[in-house]
Amino acid sequence: MSEPCILIVEDNEANLHLMKEVLKPLGFTILVANDGEEGVRMARENLPDLIVMDIQLPKMDGLTATRLIKSTAETCRIPIVAVTAHALLRDRENARKAGCNDYVTKPLNTRLFREKIRSFFQAVGSTPES
Ligand code: MN
Numbered sequence: 001m002s003e004p005c006i007l008i009v010e011d012n013e014a015n016l017h018l019m020k021e022v023l024k025p026l027g028f029t030i031l032v033a034n035d036g037e038e039g040v041r042m043a044r045e046n047l048p049d050l051i052v053m054d055i056q057l058p059k060m061d062g063l064t065a066t067r068l069i070k071s072t073a074e075t076c077r078i079p080i081v082a083v084t085a086h087a088l089l090r091d092r093e094n095a096r097k098a099g100c101n102d103y104v105t106k107p108l109n110t111r112l113f114r115e116k117i118r119s120f121f122q123a124v125g126s127t128p129e130s
Pocket of ligand 1: 010011012054055056057
């Protein structure tokens with residue numbers, strides 16, 4: 001059984017580094033895209049088990065990328081966790097409407113981030129494909 005794969009779509013180097021540090025010890029294979037267009041392309045090519053999606057991204061924002069991923073048959077079932085810049089209700093609402101399954105807020109709380117990501121894999125068991 002291969003390791004579960006997480007695609008991180010994030011343009012901020014510091015945040016990206018932090019997310020990798022949290023997720024790698026958990027045994028995930030990590031893929032990275034640095035803008036929204038690359039994120040959509042990599043989601044289609046690699047079919048990750050989960051996507052962490054920053055909202056403010058170059059080329060294509062994270063909400064648009066999420067809508068595209070969620071409107072394509074091959075990728076619509078991949079859970080997407082939005083990374084919102086503020087803990088504002090409006091941002092969370094926009095993320096939810098675009099199709100995001102959950103959200104975390106910046107600045108990243110590493111403990112909450114770890115638990116949130118793990119909860120998706122505990123919910124579906126250790127075989128996300130089944
Ligand atoms: Mn950003």
